[in-house]
Amino acid sequence: MSSPKSAYSTPTKKGKLDTHIFVVWVDNEAGVLARVVGLFSGRGYNIESLAVAEVDAAKNISRITIVTTGTPQVIDQIKLQLKKLVPVHKVADFKREDKKVIFKEMALLKIVAQKKKIEKCLKECKKFNPVILDKTSKSIVVQITALRREIDKMSKKLKPYGLTSTSRTGAIAMTRGADTFK
Amino acid sequence: MSKLYTGAEIVFKCLEDQDVEYIFGYPGGAVLPIYDELKNHSTIKHILVRHEQGAGHAAEGYARSSGKPGVVLVTSGPGATNVVTALTDAYMDSVPLVCISGQVPTHLIGTDAFQECDTTGITRPCTKHNWLVKDIKDLSKVMNEAFKVATTGRPGPVLIDIPKDIQFAKANYTKIKKEKKLNGKLKNKFSDKEIDQFINLLLKAKKPVVYTGGGVINSGPEASESLKEFVRLIGFPITSTLQGLGAFPGDDNQFIGMLGMHGTYEANNAMHDCDLLINIGARFDDRITGKIDEFSPKSKKVHIDIDPSSINKIIKVDLAIVGDVNEVIKSTIKKIKKKQNGLKDSNKQRISKWWEQIQKWRTKDSLGFINSDKEIKPQHAVKRLYELTKNQDTFITTEVGQHQMWAAQHYKFNKPNRWMTSGGLGTMGYGLPAAVGVQIAHPDKLVIDIAGEASVLMTMQEMSTAVQYNLPIKIFILNNQYMGMVRQWQELLHEKNYSESYSEALPDFVKLAEAYGCKGIKADNPDELDDKIKEMIDYKGPVIFDCHVDPNENCFPMIPSGKPHNQMILGPNDKDENKITGKGKSLV
Numbered sequence: 001m002s003s004p005k006s007a008y009s010t011p012t013k014k015g016k017l018d019t020h021i022f023v024v025w026v027d028n029e030a031g032v033l034a035r036v037v038g039l040f041s042g043r044g045y046n047i048e049s050l051a052v053a054e055v056d057a058a059k060n061i062s063r064i065t066i067v068t069t070g071t072p073q074v075i076d077q078i079k080l081q082l083k084k085l086v087p088v089h090k091v092a093d094f095k096r097e098d099k100k101v102i103f104k105e106m107a108l109l110k111i112v113a114q115k116k117k118i119e120k121c122l123k124e125c126k127k128f129n130p131v132i133l134d135k136t137s138k139s140i141v142v143q144i145t146a147l148r149r150e151i152d153k154m155s156k157k158l159k160p161y162g163l164t165s166t167s168r169t170g171a172i173a174m175t176r177g178a179d180t181f182k
Numbered sequence: 183m184s185k186l187y188t189g190a191e192i193v194f195k196c197l198e199d200q201d202v203e204y205i206f207g208y209p210g211g212a213v214l215p216i217y218d219e220l221k222n223h224s225t226i227k228h229i230l231v232r233h234e235q236g237a238g239h240a241a242e243g244y245a246r247s248s249g250k251p252g253v254v255l256v257t258s259g260p261g262a263t264n265v266v267t268a269l270t271d272a273y274m275d276s277v278p279l280v281c282i283s284g285q286v287p288t289h290l291i292g293t294d295a296f297q298e299c300d301t302t303g304i305t306r307p308c309t310k311h312n313w314l315v316k317d318i319k320d321l322s323k324v325m326n327e328a329f330k331v332a333t334t335g336r337p338g339p340v341l342i343d344i345p346k347d348i349q350f351a352k353a354n355y356t357k358i359k360k361e362k363k364l365n366g367k368l369k370n371k372f373s374d375k376e377i378d379q380f381i382n383l384l385l386k387a388k389k390p391v392v393y394t395g396g397g398v399i400n401s402g403p404e405a406s407e408s409l410k411e412f413v414r415l416i417g418f419p420i421t422s423t424l425q426g427l428g429a430f431p432g433d434d435n436q437f438i439g440m441l442g443m444h445g446t447y448e449a450n451n452a453m454h455d456c457d458l459l460i461n462i463g464a465r466f467d468d469r470i471t472g473k474i475d476e477f478s479p480k481s482k483k484v485h486i487d488i489d490p491s492s493i494n495k496i497i498k499v500d501l502a503i504v505g506d507v508n509e510v511i512k513s514t515i516k517k518i519k520k521k522q523n524g525l526k527d528s529n530k531q532r533i534s535k536w537w538e539q540i541q542k543w544r545t546k547d548s549l550g551f552i553n554s555d556k557e558i559k560p561q562h563a564v565k566r567l568y569e570l571t572k573n574q575d576t577f578i579t580t581e582v583g584q585h586q587m588w589a590a591q592h593y594k595f596n597k598p599n600r601w602m603t604s605g606g607l608g609t610m611g612y613g614l615p616a617a618v619g620v621q622i623a624h625p626d627k628l629v630i631d632i633a634g635e636a637s638v639l640m641t642m643q644e645m646s647t648a649v650q651y652n653l654p655i656k657i658f659i660l661n662n663q664y665m666g667m668v669r670q671w672q673e674l675l676h677e678k679n680y681s682e683s684y685s686e687a688l689p690d691f692v693k694l695a696e697a698y699g700c701k702g703i704k705a706d707n708p709d710e711l712d713d714k715i716k717e718m719i720d721y722k723g724p725v726i727f728d729c730h731v732d733p734n735e736n737c738f739p740m741i742p743s744g745k746p747h748n749q750m751i752l753g754p755n756d757k758d759e760n761k762i763t764g765k766g767k768s769l770v
Contacts, residue, residue, distance in 0.1 A: 030314065035306060042307050073494060080491035086311040086331060 015071035049170030113162025196325035210257025212284030215349035236615035238268020243619030259297030274606025279339035310338035318351035387458035396425030397463015405508035421449035432594030447548035454747035476746035581637030584666035611640030691728035706730035
C-alpha cells in the first residue's frame with residue numbers, strides 16, 4: 001500500500017517466496033540462540049521451525065537448524081547476516097526441494113482410545129518408523145519421524161482415532177553421500 | 183606463581199595494551215572498583231560527562247575524528263540504558279566503540295536487584311557483539327577480543343558487561359599476542375579477476391558516476407588519498423553520501439556534490455541517467471536510493487564494500503568486490519597503470535558528452551537560495567561560517583535536521599575525519615557531545631557544532647563537560663524556533679498543520695552560556711554576522727552562538743518520497759518549480 005503522506009519510500013512488490021533450511025554451526029555459549037533468533041525477529045525474517053543442540057562437546061559447538069521462507073534476496077541476506085555474528089562458524093543453506101539433502105522431523109503422539117482404534121493408528125503410522133514408547137490399556141505414546149507435511153497429515157488423520165496430544169521437533173537436516181558441508 | 187590482578191586492574195591493563203588515552207564515562211555503584219583503580223593509571227585520562235548518552239556520542243566524535251576506537255565506561259542499570267542511543271547510533275554509522283558497563287554482582291543477576299538490567303539483552307541488537315563476563319579468567323581475553331571486533335571489518339560498537347564481584351576477583355594476566363583471524367570475518371576476499379572485470383567496466387562506460395560513502399572514511403586517511411588518485415586517473419564525476427563527505431575534496435571540479443534526498447540536482451540526475459555506477463563504501467540507504475524500482479535504471483552497478491551483507495541487500499549489483507576500500511582501489515590503480523597507459527585521455531573523450539550534460543545540470547544551481555539583507559538565511563550563515571573557517575583545519579559536528587543538511591550542502595570538506603554527523607540513526611543531540619570528543623582528540627583545532635536549537639537542548643548539559651575540561655568547542659545554533667525538518671515535512675506533506683513543532687519558551691542562549699561559564703554570542707542581523715562569527719572563532723574557550731535565522735526557510739532541493747532521482751523539488755530560485763508547486767505537493 002502506498003501512503004501519500006509518508007516521507008519514506010513505498011514498498012516494492014514482493015517476489016516469489018521459497019522455503020529454505022539453514023544449518024548454522026555456533027559456539028555453544030550463553031545468549032547465542034538469542035543472537036540468532038533476535039537477528040530473525042529484528043530484521044523481520046520468518047522462522048517456521050527451529051532445532052538446536054550441542055553436537056560437539058569437545059569443541060563446544062552447537063548446530064542450529066532453521067526453516068524459513070523468503071524471497072531469494074532475503075534468503076541471501078539471512079545467510080550473510082548470520083555469518084556476521086561473532087559466535088557463528090559456518091552457515092549452510094538448502095532449498096526444501098533439494099534432493100541431495102535429507103530433512104526429518106520427529107513427533108511424539110499420544111493416543112487415548114480403545115485397543116482397536118490404537119491398532120488402527122499404529123497401522124497408519126507404519127510408513128513413518130513408529131516406535132512405541134509407552135503403552136497402557138487405554139493409551140499409547142508413539143514416536144514417528146517424517147517430513148513436516150507428512151506429520152501435519154498424520155495429526156489430522158489420527159484425530160478421530162483418539163489423538164489427544166502432539167509434540168513435535170523442528171526439522172533437522174543432513175546431506176546425502178560421503179561429503180560433509182565445509 | 184605469577185602475580186594476581188583484580189578484575190579492575192585487568193580492565194586497565196587491557197586498555198593500556200590497546201593504547202587507550204581517554205575514557206568517556208560516568209561513575210556509579212556497580213563500576214566503583216574500576217573507578218577506584220583509575221588513579222593508578224596515569225596514561226589513561228577519564229572525561230566525566232553529564233549524561234551517559236553524552237559519553238557515547240563524545241566517544242563517537244573522538245573515534246570518527248581520530249580513527250581510534252572510543253571507550254565508554256558506565257554503571258549498571260540506568261547507566262547502561264542511557265548509553266543505548268549512542269551505541270545504536272554507532273552501530274548504524276559503523277563507529278568503533280568499546281563500552282564497559284558495570285553489572286550487579288553475579289549472585290544477584292536475575293533477582294531484580296537495585297540498578298540491575300539485562301544489559302547484554304538490551305544491547306544485543308545494537309552492538310556488533312557483547313559479552314557478560316561471569317568468570318574473571320575470561321576477562322582479559324574478552325577485553326582484547328572486544329577491541330578487535332570493534333575495529334576490524336566494518337567497525338562498530340561492542341559492550342562488555344562486568345559484574346561488580348568480577349571487578350574485585352583476582353586472576354592472572356597475560357598480555358595477549360596478535361592472534362589468528364576471527365572466524366574469517368576480516369579478510370579481503372576480492373580476486374584479481376574481479377579487479378579485471380571492474381577495469382573492463384570502467385573502460386566501456388560512457389556515462390559513469392562514482393558514489394562514495396563512509397566506508398572510504400573508515401578505511402583510513404590513506405583510502406581518501408587512493409580515492410583521489412583513482413578518480414583523477416579515470417576522470418569520472420564523483421558524488422558522496424552524507425557520511426562520505428571529505429573523502430574527496432568538496433571544492434574539486436570533479437565533485438558534483440552530495441546525493442540523496444537533499445543532494446544536488448546534478449548528483450541525483452547523474453545517478454539516475456548513468457550507465458555505470460561505482461559504489462565505494464556506501465550502502466544504498468533509503469535516503470539515497472529514493473524509489474528502489476526506478477533507482478538508476480540504465481546502469482551497470484559495481485559495489486565495493488568490506489561487509490558482504492551490504493551487497494545486494496537493497497540494490498542488486500552486477501559486480502561485487504568485497505574488501506577494504508583502500509586495498510581494492512590500490513589494486514585497481516596498480517592494474518590500470520600497468521596495462522592502460524592511455525586510459526586518461528581515451529576516457530576523457532568517451533565521457534566528454536556526459537560531462538557536458540553534468541555541466542548543464544549544474545547551471546540549475548540547485549543549492550541556490552534567495553538571500554536577504556533583513557534576516558539571516560540559514561544557508562547564508564553556513565556559507566559565511568565556511569568562508570571564515572576554511573583557512574584553518576576545522577572539524578564540524580552537527581545535530582540532526584535542516585541545519586545538518588544545510589551544513590552538508592554548503593560547508594565544503596577537503597579532508598576525511600573532519601565531518602561528524604549522525605546519519606543512520608539521525609540522533610538529535612549528537613553534535614554537542616560529539617564536539618566534546620573531537621576536541622579531546624584534537625585539542626588545538628577549531629571544532630564547531632553546527633546545531634539546531636531543538637536538537638542541542640537534548641544534550642545541552644554537556645556544555646558543563648566542555649567547561650570543566652576547558653574545551654573551546656563552538657556551538658553554532660541556527661535558531662529558527664522550530665523543529666525545522668519536522669516543520670518542513672508538515673508544510674509539504676501535512677497541509678501546514680504545524681503540530682507541536684514550534685518550541686515556545688526557548689531559553690535565552692546567551693544567558694544559558696553564561697550560566698555554564700562560557701561565552702554567549704547572539705546574531706540576528708546579516709550585517710553583523712561576519713564580525714560575530716570572527717568573534718566566536720577568536721574566543722579561547724567554549725562559545726554558544728545563537729544565530730537567529732529565517733524560521734520559514736525550507737531545505738531544498740528535495741526528492742519527495744516514493745520518487746526516483748530525476749524528479750526532485752527544487753528551491754524557490756527555480757522557475758519551472760514555481761509552476762508545479764501545487765502539483766508537486768500532491769506528489770509527495
